[in-house]
Amino acid sequence: MAVFQVTTALDTGVDNTVSDNLNLADETLDGGGLSLREALLLAQATPEADTLIFASEPGDTFASGGVIHLSSTLEIWSDVTINGDLDGPASQI
Ligand SMILES: [Ca+2]
Numbered sequence: 001m002a003v004f005q006v007t008t009a010l011d012t013g014v015d016n017t018v019s020d021n022l023n024l025a026d027e028t029l030d031g032g033g034l035s036l037r038e039a040l041l042l043a044q045a046t047p048e049a050d051t052l053i054f055a056s057e058p059g060d061t062f063a064s065g066g067v068i069h070l071s072s073t074l075e076i077w078s079d080v081t082i083n084g085d086l087d088g089p090a091s092q093i
């Protein structure tokens with residue numbers, strides 16, 4: 001299982017696409033960081049179940065929550081957990 005950390009709320013331009021070689025470093029370094037779409041596509045390219053988390057330390061994109069405006073539908077076709085609960089299960093965030 002791999003964990004992919006989403007670091008940008010962008011879903012446009014190069015953050016809306018992944019290259020054919022599906023390389024984490026390439027997708028992290030293009031555009032504003034690793035987008036939800038990039039992380040999802042990378043996760044779905046692995047044979048095992050993976051988890052997506054969101055960068056939420058102080059100073060990170062999602063430190064105070066955040067909204068990702070998707071430019072098109074996200075399709076999920078493999079076992080991926082999207083953990084968008086930034087501060088644990090006791091809150092409503
Ligand atoms: Ca990117």
Ligand SMILES: [Ca+2]
Nearest residue numbers: 014015017018
């Ligand atoms: Ca990209």
